[in-house]
Amino acid sequence: MPSSPDLYAFVRGELVPLTHAYLHVSDLAIQRGYGVFDYFRIHETQPLFVEDHLDRFYESARLMQLDVPMSREALRETVLELAQRNNLELSGIKLLLTGGYSTDGYTPVPEQASLVMIQQPLTMVEQSVVDRGIRIMSHEYVREVARAKTINYTMGIRLLQRLRELGLDDVLYHQQGVVSEFPRSNFFIVRQDNTVVTPAQDMLFGITRKKVLQLASQQYPVEEGVVTLHDVWQAKEAFLTNTTKRLLPVVELDGQPIGTGKPGEVTLSLLAAFQELEQAALAKASVV
Structure with missing residues (x-):
């Protein structure tokens, strides 16, 4: 994914420039491909069908035995904050939740789970x-x-x-x-x-x-x-x-x-x- 100095991402509790949005190599998304995500459209700063997407995000996490390290209300507010910060006309936000930083590269550590939000411009199908x-x-x-x-x-x-x-x-x-x-x-x-x-x-x-x-x-x-x-x-x-x-x-x-x-x-x-x-x-x- 191209990085832009004008865009921000949310990584493990912080809003950071997209150019600085990284996870450690011990993360289970890197080590084992273990994680879930969801993706929804943002029109200007307004997410489309966001409650449906949050329902599915939390259900995916439950099925994969991952704990979302943020309340639903806080997660929704952070989505809106990121959308307002980036202020794109049409875009998509991807919510990512991984097994987090693992000492043995295999076992999830709940308190080390990685919650990430990435926003990118979007072009709809022609x-x-x-x-x-x-x-x-x-x-x-x-x-x-x-x-x-x-x-x-x-x-x-x-x-x-x-x-x-x-x-x-x-x-x-x-x-x-x-x-x-x-x-x-x-x-x-x-x-x-x-x-x-x-x-x-x-x-x-x-x-x-x-x-x-x-x-x-x-x-x-x-x-x-x-x-x-x-x-x-x-x-x-x-x-x-x-x-x-x-x-x-x-x-x-x-x-x-x-x-x-x-x-x-x-x-x-x-x-x-x-x-x-x-x-x-x-x-x-x-x-x-």
Whole structure:
């Protein structure tokens, strides 16, 4: 991550210039890749859906047996302080919690846990990508402790070269043909009868996923359950959801088109509804 002398980060209890934001080599994030994180957008100085993200951050910490060394109220206040200090128009803040400084490089020491906040400018996905949709491949893999948002992205990073070689955009995980998630996104299909369906096992509960399920239920039948690769190829539409991409149409899987091979009307209608929800949430937060 490029360091800027104009930006600040929060590291182990202190706001410091990003150029001075470091952890000791004994930290378990470095030694063993042990930690959790969360990430949310900041519009000017206002975080989007911050309470949902804090819920998930604390739940990830619980699942990984890590104690957040700060109360929820103090954590929220520090997020706002960092956003105000950096004063970026559009950005993302990443909350990181690691096993901390360990004397043996293996055993977490609760009082040495490392809480880090990093803020960086953010560029949202271009409209041209939404207009054409993305092409993906499948790969058999299930993340360990899938309900936790851990810092272990080894498989996704290993597959980047394969994606480049094939000219594809992302990889969809499955186990014996049962779909779960992307490395950084949730997955949805739209059946021929306009039922909106998303996997319910071996995946992370995304915040955008949660909001889209609420929006979809107001217009279409909705299901959380088993989705197979066969279901994807038989679907009318497919799309992914995450913080920086909102909803992004998926038009091809493993060389086979999904539906018409173009972004579908249900996907685009939900994208429009989600953007309206964002604006309403930000407007409400700004007057609190």
